[in-house]
Amino acid sequence: MRIALIEPDVQHAKLVDRLIFAGGHMCQHFTTSATFLLRATDEFFDLLITESWAGDHCAEDVIPLARSILPGLPVMMMITEPRESQIVAALHAGADDCMSKPVRGPEMLARVEALQRRAGLRRPANRRRDVIGGYSFDAAHFAVAFRGLTVILTPKEFRLALLLFNNLARPVSRAHILETVWARRRDVKSRTIDTHASRVRSKLQLRPELGYSLVPVYGYGYQLDAIPLESMTGAG
Structure with a gap:
């Protein structure tokens, strides 16, 4: 850190x-x-x-x-x-x-x-499975199960997704992401982080209408929020 x-x-x-x-x-x-x-x-x-x-x-x-x-x-x-x-x-x-x-x-x-x-920066090696907010993370196979689906992620996508879920409702800096996902490599381009975040958002269906919102925090990093579906129903 x-x-x-x-x-x-x-x-x-x-x-x-x-x-x-x-x-x-x-x-x-x-x-x-x-x-x-x-x-x-x-x-x-x-x-x-x-x-x-x-x-x-x-x-x-x-x-x-x-x-x-x-x-x-x-x-x-x-x-x-x-x-x-x-x-x-x-x-x-x-x-x-x-x-x-x-x-x-x-x-x-x-x-x-x-x-x-x-802050979810490191996960113990013996923690092979985490269940957070309805998403089950299987570290042995880089698989995430949710709503009856199972999605296989790349290792970097998996680490990014787990980092975001471990920091639910809390902004995660690009520095945190680099340290956790890319092992502190400083030659990783900002666009690479954005691309991986976009893939995680798509593969894990992190959309407001499905209860989650993954958005960039300007000049800082990314934040994942859980959105109560009943609040959206009431708004409609």
Whole structure:
């Protein structure tokens, strides 16, 4: 994952950076939220880790600004000797997780991996079949069964479809897609992602009248939403 770290304490930032690197991720350090927000307009990040004081603003104020640029961005907040009220306030402000500062290596990496799993970036090798929203994914045969049909996808189409369903109602960045489907290859053209998304939409019949909508998120990636059929019936 590409992780953004907002930490005014440079020494602590170096510790976090080493831990993130040891966990197989890439870390970009910022001492203020302003510098991060500026960079986020041009670069994608899969996760934001921020100190409760983000150098120039409270993290609670930074979270909505970050997500206005990178929709659905997971956020982890670091708090020195956190009180229960601080943790509650952070979670109410939109943080996905909180951890004590200074961080403890194994705990921090475990929390990062938990957020990564929640985002559907990696699937354990022993998880051969997933059933999500009426679609059954068979990883052994790259097959998807739904409404009495079984469709065989290419391996990349299968990984893209599973990633989208694991992030239902949540935008998935092109960076996430590249990392998951194309194993971080940066020479993949944007059009290739669009073509695969179009094939997944067609093969899995992801149409509003059938309960799903797969649409591009301008300048970001793709989002799959479930559309209650009763709401469409009522609208008609």
